[in-house]
Amino acid sequence: MNPLVAPDASGHGGRCALSVNVNKVALLRNTRHLGIPSVLRAAEQCLLAGAQGITVHPRPDARHIRTEDVHELAALMKAWPQAEYNIEGNPTQNLMEFVRQLRPHQVTFVPDSEEQFTSDHGWNLPADMERLRPLIAECKSLGVRVSLFMDPLPAAMPLVAELGAERIELYTETFAGAFGTPREAGVLSGFTATAQAALAVGLGINAGHDLNRENLTKFLQAVPGVQEVSIGHALISDALELGFTETVREYQRSIQRAYA
Ligand SMILES: CC(=O)[C@@H](O)[C@H](O)COP(=O)(O)O
Numbered sequence: 001m002n003p004l005v006a007p008d009a010s011g012h013g014g015r016c017a018l019s020v021n022v023n024k025v026a027l028l029r030n031t032r033h034l035g036i037p038s039v040l041r042a043a044e045q046c047l048l049a050g051a052q053g054i055t056v057h058p059r060p061d062a063r064h065i066r067t068e069d070v071h072e073l074a075a076l077m078k079a080w081p082q083a084e085y086n087i088e089g090n091p092t093q094n095l096m097e098f099v100r101q102l103r104p105h106q107v108t109f110v111p112d113s114e115e116q117f118t119s120d121h122g123w124n125l126p127a128d129m130e131r132l133r134p135l136i137a138e139c140k141s142l143g144v145r146v147s148l149f150m151d152p153l154p155a156a157m158p159l160v161a162e163l164g165a166e167r168i169e170l171y172t173e174t175f176a177g178a179f180g181t182p183r184e185a186g187v188l189s190g191f192t193a194t195a196q197a198a199l200a201v202g203l204g205i206n207a208g209h210d211l212n213r214e215n216l217t218k219f220l221q222a223v224p225g226v227q228e229v230s231i232g233h234a235l236i237s238d239a240l241e242l243g244f245t246e247t248v249r250e251y252q253r254s255i256q257r258a259y260a
C-alpha cells in the first residue's frame with residue numbers, strides 16, 4: 001500500500017480523484033447570449049474521459065456559474081453515480097440553499113467575500129468556528145460531506161475535526177506560486193505537515209487552486225493522503241488547446257505519475 005495514499009475512502013483504488021471545476025466554461029458562455037460553450041456538455045465530456053467529479057463555485061454575483069447551471073449539473077450527475085458533485089461557496093451567502101435543495105455529495109466551505117476576485121485564503125480558526133458549527137451540522141444532517149477550504153496550517157487541523165467537518169481542502173496557490181523556484185521545497189513541506197496533521201485527527205484531504213498538469217505530480221508525491229483535487233482554471237485553459245478528453249487524460253496521467 002503506497003504510504004502516500006489515504007485509505008481508499010476516495011473510492012478510486014486509493015488514488016486521488018480528479019474533480020473538474022467548470023466555472024470558466026460558464027465565464028466564457030456568459031460573454032454572449034448564445035448558450036455556448038455549454039457547461040453541461042463540458043462536464044459530460046470530462047466525465048466521459050474519466051474525471052471522477054464535477055465542481056462548481058456559484059458566486060453570489062453569478063459572474064460564471066449561475067443557479068440554473070448548479071441545478072442542471074445536479075440532474076446530469078444523477079446519470080454518473082460513480083462520480084461526485086462538489087459545490088463550493090461561502091455558507092453565510094448563497095451556498096446553503098443549494099445544499100438544502102440538491103444535497104450534493106460534498107460541499108466545500110470557502111470564506112470568500114461577495115466581490116472577491118478569486119478565492120485567496122482559508123478559514124480563520126478558531127475565530128470562525130462558532131459561525132461554522134451549525135452550518136456544518138446542518139449539511140451533515142442532510143447527508144452532505146463537508147470540506148473546509150484551509151491554508152496549510154497544521155495547528156488548525158484539530159479545530160477542523162472538532163467542528164465535525166469530514167475533510168479539508170488545502171488551498172494550494174502558495175505551492176503553485178513556488179513551484180519550480182528555490183522556495184518550492186520549503187512551501188511544500190508546510191503542506192506535507194498540514195496533511196499529516198489532518199490525517200492524525202481523522203480528516204480526509206482535498207486540494208485545489210492553481211493546480212495544473214505540470215505541478216500536480218510533485219504536489220501529490222509530497223503530500224500524503226490527498227483524496228481529491230479540484231482543478232478548473234488551468235484545466236479548462238488546457239482544454240481550449242487539447243480538447244476536454246485529451247486534457248482530462250493528461251491530468252489523470254499527472255496523478256498516476258505520483259503513485260508510480
Ligand atoms: C475555492 C477555489 O480555490 C476555487 O474553487 C474557486 O472556485 C475559484 O473561483 P473562480 O473560478 O471564481 O476563480
Ligand SMILES: NCC(=O)COP(=O)(O)O
Nearest residue numbers: 021208209210230232233
Ligand atoms: N477548489 C479549487 C477549484 O475548484 C478550482 O480552482 P482552480 O483550478 O480554478 O484554481
